[in-house]
Amino acid sequence: MPTSKDTDKVAVITGASSGIGASTARALAAAGYTVALIARRAERIEALAGELDNGSIAIAADVTDRDTLVAAAGRVEKELGRVDVLLNNAGVMLLGPFDAERKDDYKQMLDVNLLGAITATEVFLPLLRAGGGGDLVNLSSVAGRTARPGNGVYAATKWGLNGWSEALRQELQPDVRVIVIEPGAVATELTDHITHEETKRGAEKMYEQMAITPEDIAEIIAFAVTRPKSVSLNEILVRPTVQP
Template identity: 70%
Template sequence: MNNSTGRTAVITGASSGIGAATARALAADGYRVALLARRADRIDALAAEIGNGAIALPADVTDRDALVAAADRVQAELGGADVLVNNAGIMLLAPFSSAQRSDYRAMVEVNLLGAITATEVFLDQLKDGGGDLINISSVAGRTARASNGVYAATKWGINGWSESLRQELLPDVRVTLIEPGVVDTELPSHITDEETRKAVQQGYDVAAVKPEEIAEVIAFALARPRHLAINEILLRPASQLG
């Protein structure tokens, strides 16, 4: 049974990929959605497309003041958040070296600290009436490979933090960890190391699921009755080995 009517979902990284697909899927299920991302033009257009009270929240998850302002808007305009989808993330893969130090710091600040800060800011709203926290991790949160060490570190961090929160927030907030494999998103295009970017993009071109397929899984988990919590979902393209 889907009890989404009247519920509000805040989605970070909502301007593209899994975030945008999740916004559309949850809106179709009756959620009011708040779209949080840095690219204001994209989330403005998506909010207009979705309608039904959808709002755009231009903000960077590394900026706590911007997140607080976004949470205030969600409270004032939509009555507070019932769901937070921590989807914002970057994947700046490269062989480990000093040349990539700014990329390493950016991944920690966005992927790990961004999710932690967004959750801290919205937590009181999620607790008010029983909410859901969806953390988007990765298969890299289970298996590290050469050249993805810091990215994997952020995702392993998300996994451990999510399990701690799952225990701590019971029964007020359900915590669900989503660990996708290769998904057809913009992530490879942001890689600054040219050789790594080309290699990763080739892999994505061969085997990738659609963001909409991940969004369907998220919507399914949220639609379960409150007494049932789906805590962890690992999913890959059927042809992906690792």
């Protein structure tokens, strides 16, 4: 089913400089949304805003720095006037054995994957509510449903994201729909940042064999947020067909 056009609507996407975030920006722009692209890598999102060429704006901000998010929200309100979709997409996947050598990785995952999403939502929720409601989309993972050796803290952040999302779904309905997307292996930059070399090699090999594209997930997100307001796709698990 084709995605309907939602002209004059605004989406805010964190982690918009690459992967699922950038692909979703393109998908939502095609569906008629103006997009506020939020990421740390300013050059990338500025180039993407130019590519979209529809009034979308690039805002350099870090989800672990609330002050930058507050400034971003102020700019969105001033320049775009509203928020209809907030996609909490920023995330890191720093897999590896559980030991003290990776304590900095654990903190980064908690700060970005879980606290970053919570902070971005807290900051943008007033704008999301102001127009009579919108869609809060949280990018989780298949790791939010299951866990395995080497992904314990990453899984903890995604299980936490899922639990928080379900509480928010009940708290914010019917004004704001809360949608959780749980991808399996997707060909993004996530594996590039793994610091444990053996784990990184294994993850890269697995992803080379089975990963689906960011566009696959972007299409699903665009479909979910363009459903009639009487319909809420609360939780969507998406694996590559061959993923165990």
